[in-house]
Every structure is written in C-alpha cells, then in structure tokens.
Amino acid sequence: MKIAVCVKQVPDTWAEKKLTDADRTLDRESADGVMNELDEYAVEEALLLTEASGGEVVAVSMGPDKAEETVRKALQMGADSGIHIVDDSLHGSDAIATSLVLSKVLADKGFDLIIFGSESTDARMSVVPAMVAERLGVPQMTFANKVEVAGETLKIQRQTEYGYDEVESSTPAVVSVVEKINEPRYPSFKGIMAAKKKPIETVTVADAGVDAGQVGLAAAWSQVDQFSERPPKAAGVKIEDDGSGGVKIAEYLSEQKFI
Amino acid sequence: MSEILVLVDHSDGTVKKVTLELLTLARGLGQPAAVVIGSGVDTQPLAEYGAETIYVADDGDLSNYVVGPKVDVLAQLVEEKSPAAVLIASSAEGKEVAGRLAVRLNSGVITDAVAVAEDLSATQSVFGGAVIVTSKVSTGTPIITVRPNSSPAEAAPAAGTVVPVAVTLTDTAKAAKITNRVVAQSGGRPELTEAAVVVSGGRGVGGEDGFGVIESLADSLGAAVGASRAATDAGWYPHQYQVGQTGKTVAPQLYIANGISGAIQHRAGMQTSKTIVVVNKDPEAPIFELADFGVVGDLFTVVPQLTEEIQKRKG
Ligand SMILES: Cc1cc2nc3c(=O)[nH]c(=O)nc-3n(C[C@H](O)[C@H](O)[C@H](O)COP(=O)(O)OP(=O)(O)OC[C@H]3O[C@@H](n4cnc5c(N)ncnc54)[C@H](O)[C@@H]3O)c2cc1C
Ligand SMILES: Nc1ncnc2c1ncn2[C@@H]1O[C@H](COP(=O)(O)O)[C@@H](O)[C@H]1O
Numbered sequence: 001m002k003i004a005v006c007v008k009q010v011p012d013t014w015a016e017k018k019l020t021d022a023d024r025t026l027d028r029e030s031a032d033g034v035m036n037e038l039d040e041y042a043v044e045e046a047l048l049l050t051e052a053s054g055g056e057v058v059a060v061s062m063g064p065d066k067a068e069e070t071v072r073k074a075l076q077m078g079a080d081s082g083i084h085i086v087d088d089s090l091h092g093s094d095a096i097a098t099s100l101v102l103s104k105v106l107a108d109k110g111f112d113l114i115i116f117g118s119e120s121t122d123a124r125m126s127v128v129p130a131m132v133a134e135r136l137g138v139p140q141m142t143f144a145n146k147v148e149v150a151g152e153t154l155k156i157q158r159q160t161e162y163g164y165d166e167v168e169s170s171t172p173a174v175v176s177v178v179e180k181i182n183e184p185r186y187p188s189f190k191g192i193m194a195a196k197k198k199p200i201e202t203v204t205v206a207d208a209g210v211d212a213g214q215v216g217l218a219a220a221w222s223q224v225d226q227f228s229e230r231p232p233k234a235a236g237v238k239i240e241d242d243g244s245g246g247v248k249i250a251e252y253l254s255e256q257k258f259i
Numbered sequence: 260m261s262e263i264l265v266l267v268d269h270s271d272g273t274v275k276k277v278t279l280e281l282l283t284l285a286r287g288l289g290q291p292a293a294v295v296i297g298s299g300v301d302t303q304p305l306a307e308y309g310a311e312t313i314y315v316a317d318d319g320d321l322s323n324y325v326v327g328p329k330v331d332v333l334a335q336l337v338e339e340k341s342p343a344a345v346l347i348a349s350s351a352e353g354k355e356v357a358g359r360l361a362v363r364l365n366s367g368v369i370t371d372a373v374a375v376a377e378d379l380s381a382t383q384s385v386f387g388g389a390v391i392v393t394s395k396v397s398t399g400t401p402i403i404t405v406r407p408n409s410s411p412a413e414a415a416p417a418a419g420t421v422v423p424v425a426v427t428l429t430d431t432a433k434a435a436k437i438t439n440r441v442v443a444q445s446g447g448r449p450e451l452t453e454a455a456v457v458v459s460g461g462r463g464v465g466g467e468d469g470f471g472v473i474e475s476l477a478d479s480l481g482a483a484v485g486a487s488r489a490a491t492d493a494g495w496y497p498h499q500y501q502v503g504q505t506g507k508t509v510a511p512q513l514y515i516a517n518g519i520s521g522a523i524q525h526r527a528g529m530q531t532s533k534t535i536v537v538v539n540k541d542p543e544a545p546i547f548e549l550a551d552f553g554v555v556g557d558l559f560t561v562v563p564q565l566t567e568e569i570q571k572r573k574g
Binding site: 038094095096099118119121124125126127128130131133134135137138139140141142143158159160161162163164165166167168169170173178179180220221222223224225226227228229230233236237238239240241243244245246247248249250252253254256258259 | 270325326327330350351352354355356357358359361362363365366367368369370371380384385388389390391392393394395396397398399401431434435436437438439440441442443452456480492498499504505507512513527534535536538542547549550551552553554555556557560561562563564565566567568569572573
C-alpha cells in the first residue's frame with residue numbers, strides 16, 4: 001500500500017500567535033515551528049497500516065524553507081521519503097490554494113490513501129482534507145477514529161456530533177484522523193539517524209503544474225480587511241473556599257441573572 | 260433582493276437552534292431561503308423564523324453518504340438561484356460542506372464567523388479569542404459558516420413556500436457510503452454546542468461516578484454537560500461531550516469548569532464563553548486566568564453546595 005501523509009508546520013501551540021502588521025498573515029517567524037500535533041496521529045496511522053500490511057509512506061508538506069523540519073520529523077518517526085512544496089509565491093495561501101497545490105502534487109502518483117490530520121492548530125479550518133477529496137474526486141473518509149483496509153475496500157468509523165458513523169468506500173481515498181485513533185510514537189535514536197539519509201524531494205509551484213497567480217495572498221478568494229487585538233479580559237474575582245464557596249458562586253450567578 | 264441560502268441543520272427531524280439563528284442573521288443580508296436536505300424534517304419553524312422559501316431535497320438516498328450529497332444540492336441551487344451568499348452552521352461537517360462547495364463553485368469561503376455584516380463581511384475571533392478579524396469573500400458566491408450561539412434567534416414569520424428540489428447525485432457524492440449510524444445517548448439535556456449554559460468536568464472529577472455531581476449541577480441550571488479530554492480519554496464521559504481543540508467549540512452565556520486545569524487545547528474550545536466560572540483546588544491552575552468568578556476549593560464540596568443553593572433559590 002502506498003500512503004501519502006500530509007503534515008503541516010505550525011507555530012508551537014504554546015507560543016503566542018500574532019498577525020503581522022505588514023500583510024495580516026500569521027507571523028510564522030516569531031514562533032518556533034513544530035509539526036501540527038494532530039498530524040502526528042496521521043503519520044502514526046500511516047505507519048501502523050504499512051507495518052501491518054507492507055507498503056511505503058511519503059510525507060508531504062507545503063510551507064516555507066523551515067517546514068522541511070516537519071517533513072524530516074515524519075521521516076524520523078518512520079516515513080520512507082518526503083515531498084516539500086516550497087515556493088515564495090505560496091506565502092499567504094488560503095485553504096483553497098493549499099488544497100489545489102496539494103491535490104496537484106498528490107494526483108497520479110498511485111497513492112492508495114492520502115491521510116491528513118483533522119485540523120491544523122493555526123488555521124483551525126478543518127477543510128483541507130474535504131477540499132482535496134473534492135478536487136481529486138475520491139471518497140472523503142474524514143474524522144476517522146478507526147481505519148481498516150482490506151484489498152480495495154476501506155472502512156472507517158467517522159466521528160460525528162452524535163456518536164459515530166460506519167463508512168465504507170473503495171481506495172484510493174482521502175482520510176483524516178482524529179486524535180482518539182492512536183498514540184503517536186516519538187522518533188527513536190535509530191529513527192533520527194536513519195532519517196538523515198532519507199530523500200526529500202523539493203517541489204515548486206511550477207513543478208506542481210500550478211500557475212503562481214492561483215496561489216498566495218493576492219490570489220486568496222477571501223481577504224482580511226481588519227484585525228484588532230481584543231482588550232485583555234478584566235481580571236475576575238478569585239476566592240478561597242471557606243466552606244461557603246458554593247453559596248458564593250450562587251450569589252454571583254444570581255447577580256448575573258443566571259438564576 | 261437576492262436570496263441568502265441557509266443550510267438547515269437538523270437531527271431526528273427537528274431543526275436545530277443554530278439554523279434559526281442563521282435565518283435571523285440572513286434577514287439582515289437578503290431574503291432568507293432555507294435548504295432542507297433529508298426526509299421527515301418539520302419545516303414549520305423555518306417559516307416562523309423568516310424563511311420566504313424552503314427548498315426541500317428529501318430523496319431518501321441523500322443521507323446515506325458522507326457530505327457529498329449536501330454539496331451537490333447546494334451547488335445546484337447556487338447555480339439556479341444565484342443567491343447573494345450561503346450560510347452554514349459551523350460544525351465539523353458544516354465546514355466540510357462549505358469547503359467542498361467553495362472548491363466546486365470557485366468561491367471563497369470563511370469558516371467560524373461570529374458575525375456577518377450587511378456587506379457580507381464576516382467577523383472571526385481567532386487565536387482563542389485574542390484577535391478579532393474581519394474578512395470578506397472576493398470571488399464567487401460567499402460561503403460562510405457561522406458558529407452556534409453567535410447571535411440570537413428571533414421569530415419573524417414569513418411565507419415559507421415549500422419548493423421541492425430534484426437532484427441527481429454525482430458519482431463522487433456517493434463515494435463514501437454510510438453503512439451504520441451509532442447514536443450515543445443524549446440524556447435529555449440540551450445539545451452541547453447550542454446550550455446557553457455548559458457545566459464541564461475534568462480529571463479532577465476523579466471517575467465516572469464523579470460526573471454525578473457535574474450532572475446534578477447541570478440539571479439544576481438546565482445546562483449541557485461537557486468534559487475535558489482527560490475525562491473522555493479515561494472513559495469517564497463519552498467523547499461527543501469533549502470540549503476543546505479536538506472536541507466541540509462552545510460559546511455559551513455561562514461556562515462552569517470543574518476540576519479542569521485549562522490546557523491550551525481545552526481553552527481553544529471554550530475561551531469565548533461570555534461568563535466563565537471555575538472551581539479548582541489548585542490556585543495556580545491556568546484556567547483561573549479566564550475566570551470571571553473562581554473558587555479555589557474541592558469540587559466535591561463546592562459543586563454540591565452550589566447545586567443545593569440553586570435549587571433553594573429557585574424554590
Ligand atoms: C492533539 C491534542 C488534542 C487535545 N484536544 C483536547 C480537547 O479537545 N479538549 C481538552 O480538554 N483537552 C485536549 N487535549 C488535552 C489537554 O492538553 C489536557 O491534557 C487536558 O485538557 C487536561 O484535562 P484536565 O484539565 O481535565 O486534566 P488536568 O490537566 O489533569 O487537570 C485536572 C485539574 O483538576 C484539579 N482538581 C483535581 N481534583 C480536584 C478536586 N477534587 N476539586 C477541584 N479541582 C480538582 C487539579 O487541580 C487540576 O487543575 C488535547 C491534547 C492534545 C495533545
Ligand atoms: N500546508 C500544508 N501542508 C501539508 N498539509 C497540510 C497543509 N495545510 C493543511 N494540511 C493538512 O490538512 C489538515 C487540515 O488542515 P486545516 O484545514 O488547515 O485545518 C492538516 O491536519 C494537515 O494534514
């Protein structure tokens with residue numbers, strides 16, 4: 001089985017995120033980059049599937065020069081090779097453009113599965129996997145908390161608002177996984193050493209067959225007009241429970257007209 | 260006046276509150292038209308909340324596939340009716356529908372809006388509510404997903420003319436077939452993302468039994484119950500009640516966090532709640548940074564006392 005896994009580099013979850021004044025895009029320089037933590041589950045699932053039934057895993061990431069670290073991290077975890085899509089024209093791309101570039105790069109390479117994380121912790125849109133499925137015209141098997149492949153049949157449990165759906169499709173397919181699905185491994189020392197020798201192919205927008213005018217900030221189909229930082233919330237009241245903490249909350253709730 | 264299409268979110272034939280909020284919002288933007296996909300949906304509330312037209316696609320096959328059929332129906336309607344915008348509830352699935360529809364129609368998409376202005380610019384609250392962004396779709400038909408509880412639902416009866424829609428599903432729409440649906444029990448409480456009050460428990464609740472005190476407090480306030488990932492991972496409470504990055508995003512009027520430390524992934528799902536009350540025995544717990552009213556104490560004494568006091572006050 002040949003699996004592509006899409007991994008994104010995002011600012012460290014704990015770092016304060018800012019928009020740049022210059023062009024109102026996420027300030028990626030001011031924070032350390034890490035692999036989107038939800039994509040670690042995608043890498044793990046790809047590795048589990050190929051360890052069980054053979055095959056190869058290719059880690060794919062679109063992002064600036066330093067996003068190569070994130071491709072490398074996937075290789076350290078055990079992926080076989082990487083594709084890093086890097087091009088100055090990509091700066092400021094929205095989900096529409098990201099899905100366009102990813103699907104152009106992923107099409108016609110014979111992948112049985114393309115696995116995504118369920119959401120990027122910076123964009124928080126959760127739409128790229130669905131968009132890639134739409135563009136490639138393949139089944140959308142997203143929000144999986146269980147994945148089973150038998151021959152050309154794929155079965156997942158899709159997490160829903162009310163419980164889960166059992167869903168079936170053929171391969172090739174787009175899959176996204178939720179964090180309940182597995183426990184991502186840490187790269188081992190051996191894995192880290194081995195990753196140094198694994199190939200990472202660098203792909204430009206032109207290589208992908210995409211016109212540079214279709215990507216980047218200027219091409220985005222939605223524009224940020226304004227942004228402002230919300231004034232920090234006024235400090236609340238904090239009291240030590242002296243045996244009447246519950247009553248004190250009730251008093252507060254009743255002042256605020258909740259009771 | 261151009262139509263504003265509102266995709267109706269429903270469960271078991273009942274229209275969700277978020278749809279009524281979207282219809283109310285749509286009235287300020289154009290002429291609201293509801294789009295019902297699926298069978299057996301009670302359309303009466305749609306007319307009551309301002310839908311001039313109700314497009315109904317109720318071919319039984321539509322609900323047997325993941326997302327695709329909804330995209331087909333909406334794409335067809337957008338092409339036929341040229342609406343000014345499409346509004347969809349910002350649930351996990353709603354965002355997927357919006358994303359695919361945008362690609363299909365060559366339109367821009369904005370997700371997780373908390374407000375939409377007359378000129379169709381949308382306000383989003385990003386980075387955990389620290390930054391407010393206003394954006395506008397510049398290409399195609401604006402497709403906007405709006406968070407539940409962002410604006411009120413106000414009745415304003417309209418014609419509600421039902422127009423049946425015939426659809427032929429594309430092959431891609433039928434690519435991912437739902438073979439079984441497993442519905443977890445709701446316990447008769449309001450839906451988590453729609454509730455005005457949410458009472459949550461975390462690792463501090465100590466176990467499945469500990470959720471009893473959380474549920475009692477929730478019931479005294481007519482609230483929904485939420486949980487942190489520590490609690491759902493431990494199997495103390497079902498996953499669909501998880502609040503946070505990988506659970507649900509809630510923005511109720513009142514959020515009461517009990518025995519929850521306030522990790523960034525939890526905050527991502529509740530930070531924009533209007534009023535936040537915290538009970539935690541660790542005075543250093545980061546969740547106190549968000550609290551409008553916080554009590555440092557043991558939840559097993561504070562919460563039952565609070566429940567009792569609420570019952571007393573309600574008589
Ligand atoms: C990829 C990823 C996604 C995640 N997604 C989510 C998500 O969607 N939602 C989420 O919640 N988390 C999520 N997390 C987990 C998150 O990082 C935290 O681990 C989790 O929120 C902790 O839950 P908690 O606050 O209940 O537990 P803890 O952090 O252990 O906190 C328990 C708190 O209870 C207090 N306490 C203990 N006993 C009592 C008592 N008797 N009375 C009062 N207080 C008491 C303690 O002082 C402590 O502050 C995610 C993590 C990752 C890596
Ligand atoms: N620039 C990118 N490069 C590779 N994968 C991406 C990129 N952006 C998003 N993804 C994938 O799409 C998923 C959902 O992202 P999003 O729709 O931005 O929330 C992520 O978890 C990644 O798997």
